[in-house]
Amino acid sequence: MKGKVIVITGGASGMGAAMAKEFTALGAKVAVYDLDDQKGNALVEEVGSSNLRYYKVDVTNKQAIEEATEKVEQQFGALTSWVNSAGVSEMAPFLESSEALWDLTMNVNLKATFLCCQTAITRMLKHGGGQILNMSSLSGKKASSWQTVYCASKFGVQGLTQSIAKEFADQHIRVNSICPGIVYTEMWEKLKHQYAKKRDLDPEEVMDYFKSNIPMHRLVDLQDVIHAAVFLLTDQSSYLTGQSINLVGGEWMD
Ligand SMILES: NC(=O)c1ccc[n+]([C@@H]2O[C@H](COP(=O)([O-])OP(=O)(O)OC[C@H]3O[C@@H](n4cnc5c(N)ncnc54)[C@H](O)[C@@H]3O)[C@@H](O)[C@H]2O)c1
Numbered sequence: 629m630k631g632k633v634i635v636i637t638g639g640a641s642g643m644g645a646a647m648a649k650e651f652t653a654l655g656a657k658v659a660v661y662d663l664d665d666q667k668g669n670a671l672v673e674e675v676g677s678s679n680l681r682y683y684k685v686d687v688t689n690k691q692a693i694e695e696a697t698e699k700v701e702q703q704f705g706a707l708t709s710w711v712n713s714a715g716v717s718e719m720a721p722f723l724e725s726s727e728a729l730w731d732l733t734m735n736v737n738l739k740a741t742f743l744c745c746q747t748a749i750t751r752m753l754k755h756g757g758g759q760i761l762n763m764s765s766l767s768g769k770k771a772s773s774w775q776t777v778y779c780a781s782k783f784g785v786q787g788l789t790q791s792i793a794k795e796f797a798d799q800h801i802r803v804n805s806i807c808p809g810i811v812y813t814e815m816w817e818k819l820k821h822q823y824a825k826k827r828d829l830d831p832e833e834v835m836d837y838f839k840s841n842i843p844m845h846r847l848v849d850l851q852d853v854i855h856a857a858v859f860l861l862t863d864q865s866s867y868l869t870g871q872s873i874n875l876v877g878g879e880w881m882d
């Protein structure tokens with residue numbers, strides 16, 4: 629990862645933060661875009677390296693993305709790689725899913741990925757190429773009740789990833805996605821209560837319920853995500869574009 633300049637959206641928490649720490653340790657320069665100042669600043673303090681910086685950026689705002697990326701290139705050099713990990717998720721029965729939930733989910737999960745890919749690719753074309761990794765989900769491939777809005781956004785991320793990959797395949801820009809099952813981040817701290825309601829479970833039983841239904845009987849580890857991300861952002865995967873890696877312990881095979 630040495631020599632790479634990587635933007636990670638949603639990098640103050642969960643998988644984004646885990647990737648930010650590991651990529652910095654592996655020698656990359658990492659810019660974290662997030663809205664959560666407390667977590668972003670805590671991450672910078674924890675890592676304690678001038679090669680990791682936090683930028684307050686609302687990734688649904690094109691101008692904010694552009695301005696931050698201009699600063700990143702001034703401070704770190706030419707952008708080589710971009711990870712879209714910012715995301716939101718709520719579980720609700722379809723008929724109780726509000727228009728506000730639709731707008732928020734589509735804006736953060738899908739529109740922001742579209743905007744960030746445009747900013748990244750505009751710059752990568754000037755530098756001769758790059759790699760983009762979009763955090764999709766098993767919900768980008770498999771339907772779930774009570775997750776209609778989230779599934780629609782992540783199915784959209786799959787279409788976006790594949791179409792952009794095709795358009796820029798001959799310009800040294802590779803675009804792939806990761807589709808994890810359940811990763812126990814802050815997202816699931818909240819979601820487990822909603823899922824418990826759906827299945828009439830105790831919230832503390834939810835993770836064991838999932839594990840029992842996964843062929844490998846465990847959830848996704850942050851290390852699983854990091855290994856797949858390093859693979860997709862380096863020349864180890866030089867002939868892969870428009871692909872997705874399912875991190876699902878055997879639960880889904882398409
Ligand atoms: N946790 C899971 O089980 C799981 C599974 C599959 C896919 N995913 C996807 O992976 C990604 C990361 O998930 P996570 O579990 O690490 O989530 P998380 O909630 O821990 O982190 C998401 C981050 O995105 C940031 N964010 C939200 N809206 C933003 C905005 N408008 N601008 C900038 N930052 C914003 C949040 O502040 C937060 O720091 C998401 O796209 C999620 O949908 C998660």
